Amino acid sequence: MKFSYGSFITQQRRRQPPVAKVDLTGKTVVVVGANTGLGFEASKHFASMNPGRLILACRNESKGKAAVEKLKAETGYSKAELWLIDLGDFSSVKQFADRYEREGGRLDILVENAAVGTFTYSTTKDGWETSLQVNNLSTPLLALLLLPAMVKTAQEHSTVPRIVVVSSDMHYTVSLSKPLLKDPHLLKTLSSAEYCKSSKIMRERYPLTKLFNVFFVRALNARLPSSTPIVVSSLNPGYCYSELRRELTGPLVAADWLMEKLLAFSTEVGSRSIVWTAVSHQEDPQVLRGEYVNDYKVQEVSDTVLTPEGVKVQNSSWDELIQILSDVDPRVTQVVDQYLSRSIDL
Template sequence: MASSKDLPPSTVPFFPRQFIKNQFCSTPKYLDPSTDLSGKVAIVTGSNTGLGYECSDQLLSFKLSHLIIAVRSLTKSEDAAAKLRKKYPDATIDVWALDMSSYGSIQAFVERAEKELNRLDIAILNAGVAGMKFQKVESTGHEQIFQVNYLSTMLLSILLLPILKRKSPAGEPGRLTIVTSMLSMTVKFPNKKEVPLIPSFDDEKFFDPVDVYPTSKLLGQLFAWKLTDHVSADDVVVNLVEPGFVKGTELQREAPLPLKVALNIFKAVSARNVKLGASTYLDAAIAKGKESHGSILMNWDIFPYTEFQCSEEGKEMMDRLWTETLEELNFIDVNGILKSLS
């Protein structure tokens, strides 16, 4: 099966045709009931509610031995962990602090994984934010959605790759699945020609509350394309997954009340439930093989990259974004980490 990189780009408009196909005309592919994750260790970020919690529940239902719930608030997450411990008493379920708006927190989280875990098989990067207001993260100076969904998620991805490579069993590549959104096909991306690119996301004149979330996901797709050229699928299979439009999540929790009401009505008639949405995570992280390396998975299948990403303009911007992102993250010797993966 061809990877997303090898497929011609999708030219179907996301609304309404692709959306209707996603929500109403796709056949779910649940894991084989005989799947056994005994002995395996998994990290799921943003896993105290919504899709992350349901994904954790489903992983444990297949006898996952050790789950790390990676979340910003330890107090709020202990209730979620307690429910899972009661349901799966034979599993080890830990809650670890991970603030995706803080480079320091991400580094501390990865250092803990390196020190305390003898094994790591799966990492599902589900944590993300959306919002209607322009806000900067004080510690980095970057706009919050851009920081969390793009810069911090790519930093965590890079830092986890060597651990997944070293601590997954021989002959079984580690698995890194990054949650994305194919709303990326709809972006306006008004600052795409800005040079340098990264500082333009911190300029309020480019902030569009509707566009910033899907743009942040597009950036992750652009970076992942190049990142997967630096790691073999024999060591770590890296893919991206689109769960579809799902109800029961907290992604729009900061939306104004009228918008929340409208979204809830729209969700009632068209959204997947969290069980179905989370099944896409397990399909990407467990069922799909090396053929999914560097691919986007949508509707439980490999999907093409966006038309923009495959264009000459997109490839040029992808190279700029890659270079600027490595410069942003050079405090961790990112080039040395990438060389170690070869």
């Protein structure tokens, strides 16, 4: 499927349905990137469904505490917890997973919403390009480290836990060059200063990371045995008012301002699609397994993903990802060995 401006405009101007509601009594929800924007609004919606635990996973302690207090004031929900996590720091992700092993217990819904959008090349303390680490390395790392808790939840409570990764319809707008399609160390190349020296490369970085969100969800789903009742999905929340575009300069600022006025959803409206992906189809959640959700329905992903070359990239980048993350935390290897299939039919 290719990106269509006509479909984009039609979707953005269409009246959006009310938020989906279910009873989350006794269940645990974790929202990453929950102190502002889509993550905070989604957390408010989850709070209205009375979860047993609602964990707001945030990078900044003071902003996280303010979000917990604001959520309580606006919803009356008093059980929200602040847990700190910085996806730009592998050690922080590992510490979050360590804490979950000690204190987390069951895990029914994991919303991976945190992301970085930048036009400027920079590296983390771990040596990776910042947005690539946050969006495409730490996001999978957290999902894999929390997978055992979700499998245990499914077994002990006869439920179907869900992993929800926030992607974007921007993934339709990027493609991979022939050299990249053949690169056995694709993620390392994409992170390198040499590859990213062109401003054009960094302008396309955010859509590219959203493409790799889709690759990850599809690759993980393909390796989850059908007998494992875990639903992993990606979604597009739509074009919303967002701080992700704060680095725009010059005429682009004016253009984005005008587009926001004409087409953008509020963050509350955009968050409804996150919640829908996390709680809809209670009677048959498998409908969403491995799928990309847009406009409250399953939608075909981009042609870049579906081509034979795209399938090969999906699988080779998964192998590279697992090697990278296993070096970061040996538990990744244990999770893959115990819960996933190491090879699939291409």
